[in-house]
Amino acid sequence: MDKDRVVEIGTDVRKYKNYNVYYQDPISGRFILYKPKGADVDEIRIDQEKVPKKLYVSLNDQLDFVSSRHEEYNRRLKSILKTSPRESKEVLTQVLDLGLTVPLGEVVHHMRDTIDIVVKEFLEDEDIVRKMAEVTVKDLSTSVHSVNVMLYCLGYARQSGHGYDDLKSFGLMGLFHDVGKLNIPDRILKAPRRLSMEEFDLIKAHPNHGYNILVQTKVEKRVRIGALQHHERCDGSGYPKNLKAEELLPESKALAIIDVFEALTNWRSYKDPVNSVTALDIIKEDVEKGKLDKRMFAVFANSLVGSKA
Secondary structure, X not given: OOHHHEEEEEOOOHHHOOOOEEEEOOOOOOEEEEEOOOOOOOHHHHXXXXXXXXXXXXXXXXXXXXXXXXHHHHHHXXXXXXXXXXXXXXXXXXXXXXXXXXXXXXXXXXXXXXXXXXXXXXXXXXXXXXXXXXXXXXXXXXXXXXXXXXXXXXXXXXHOOOOHHHHHHHHHHHHHOOHHHHHOOHHHHOOOOOOOHHHHHHHOOHHHHHHHHHOOOOOOHHHHHHHHHOOOOOEOOOOOOOOEHHHOOXXXXXXXXXXXHHXXXXXXXXXXXXXXXXXXXXXHHHXXXXXXXXXXXXXXXXXXXXXXO
């Protein structure tokens, strides 16, 4: 089997009963059938971790698996969104984690369906998104960060007076803005220390990686540009292209503020979170220095409390 046509699934084969599962021979590098479709693996072997450290399925089977699970997650989300903010947030994170196991272009339509569910409920009751955003999870994953950013993007877009289609675009922008971190090693992303200059240079490449990933999908241009520009700053001090305010999409300038706010108010491997007021004070300093957009900062701050600007 071609290496480019298999996907690693870890060691939990229970979910993959209906698929052929393979392991990679360490000597030949060939992928060899570990269990056939329809067969179970002995639970004792799983519990005692007597299965290969890495198992694989074909890309086509993983796409089928992802599609069926996405539909399941979306049904679950629809049923709990109004009543369980914490579980809803967990499902959103699972949707993103799952989608990132296959080429993104193959699952964008599922992500749109997920955003559609959230936006429809949000338009009926704006507290739904606010309550989810308030749920704190001590999880350092990029997916949790991206889900939080998505929720804040929806609040910002609603506060700005945007309609249904724009709300969906802002949601996708938040969900996909950091997708380029898929190309950055976890040892760097989760390092509990200050990064070296060389490591930070790798981190600074993730907006380019994200744009290159998204350009292969059918997401709107502004979603792709948002991924590319969310670390740019209005005074030209950002990265990767040192663009200035007039060269940036308005959505990118808003996303930059939201991204910083989420990073400040959530756990990181190298720091504990600060409260919302402290985070806004820190961001305000960059606004006053001309790094971040003043008007968009005001709109975002108002969106957190639900007051109309």
